[in-house]
Amino acid sequence: MKRDCGMVWRHYCALNELYLKGQTSAKISSNDFINAVLIRQKRFLRPKMGNLKILEAQKGYKEYYEKEFKEDFERFNTFLSTHKLSLDARQKYTADDILTLIFIEDNKSALKANLTTIRKFSNVVFKGFGSKYLESRPGLLKAVCKLLDISSFPEKEPKNLQWRLTVDCLNPKAIVLCENLAFLKTPWAAREHNVELWYVGGNNTAIIDYISNDKLLLPIYYSCDWDYHGLLIFQNISERMILKGCKIKLLFPNDPDERLPVIMKHHKSKWIPGKELSGLKQSLFNVAYTTLIQDLIKNDQWIEEESFEFVELLRQNGVIVDYLDKRL
Structure with a gap:
């Protein structure tokens, strides 16, 4: 599309x-x-x-x-x-605006239960457009408020922000935890391939402590921005999963050459100079992952999760290959 x-x-x-x-x-x-x-x-x-x-x-x-x-x-x-x-x-x-409005309606209860300030909401839900995006578009802001059934956003952040935003499906074959909301805004792609999506970006990583035991029997993957903060969140999640006796696999970009400069508008994550692998735990990454991370650090670049082609990403990482063939 x-x-x-x-x-x-x-x-x-x-x-x-x-x-x-x-x-x-x-x-x-x-x-x-x-x-x-x-x-x-x-x-x-x-x-x-x-x-x-x-x-x-x-x-x-x-x-x-x-x-x-x-x-x-x-x-x-x-x-x-x-x-x-x-x-x-x-x-x-825009198309992204409408997809985001659809996402807001689908996740109304969770978003409203832990409502943030308008700038925090804009920065997370309309990621990539800045914290002032909603304020600068009164028509879009009015639509958001109507869908959430609110008159305005609060002035202060909630103390414990724990959104539980998911794309559920009736017969999940795998779970993909996502740092960003992009894939959750097109839920039909995940459901078509029997993949369940969870948003675990930022302060939401604690929700994985409540993954049920039956879900832990499924293959679990993590999709994120390939920058310092994205990989650091993966490290945090990996450690939480180990405590639950489970492993999670990081999804390798389907197009690792589609990169962006670290220094750019709205991107705040920077590699840590002088530290091997920017201080990340090398034991969590195999040779291919380590090589890519080192190259990104060397060239001061990052790979945005939104640039991934969802179905191709799952195919190249073996998430859907086993049962995709049966459907063709």
């Missing part, structure tokens, strides 16, 4: 109109993706002869739309309509 392409809800509406009616008068050609890819590169769209204000769909557009946008549009449209959120095509929800 094409989600990280700078499109907002009105663009999705216009592309759906092109799919259904073959044309639209919506002004969408200023979007970089639509202009560069759909109009110029693939030539799926072009201005109407005699009326350049109207875009017309060309051969191949319907097939492309069905592959890249149709499922998301229908899911987003159903959600916004069901919860009586604005369906106005002028609404500036």
Whole structure:
């Protein structure tokens, strides 16, 4: 699915109109993706002869739309309509905004029970956009408050923040503990492969103490940012799991070359210079893991969990291979 392409809800509406009616008068050609890819590169769209204000769909557009946008549009449209959120095509929800709103609705009870300040909530739930993201988008903030059934966020943090955010499935074959919320925002991908997801980022790691014994019989994996803090949380979780007589495997990035510089906006985790493996316990990492970590430290880089392709990540780490083959 094409989600990280700078499109907002009105663009999705216009592309759906092109799919259904073959044309639209919506002004969408200023979007970089639509202009560069759909109009110029693939030539799926072009201005109407005699009326350049109207875009017309060309051969191949319907097939492309069905592959890249149709499922998301229908899911987003159903959600916004069901919860009586604005369906106005002028609404500036991004795909990530809508996925996050869906996530908030799915985890309403847990999020509301330990409600944080608006900036903490924004920094965690809308990760990657900064702590002021919600404050700067009053329409999105209004939608969040409506879903949580609150009038405002508290001014102070709760003393013990223990969100228990999960993607449950009826017949789990494995459990993946996630540092970030990205995978939990697309729960259908996990359920399709009988994988249960738990959010254990930041102060939430204590919830693993309450994993039931029957769940400990399943293979358990950990997905995280490959930076100092992400791997340090893995170390903490590994030690907790050892006390429970269980091991957890760190998921190796499906594309280890997709890296970011450590020094960048909204990223605060830095490697510790002068310490072997940045002070992490080497016994927890095999040769391949150690080599990658050393290379990231050397080049002052990190790998973001959100860059992982979920299903491919599970396949390459052997999480779903055994029973995936039976379904094909």
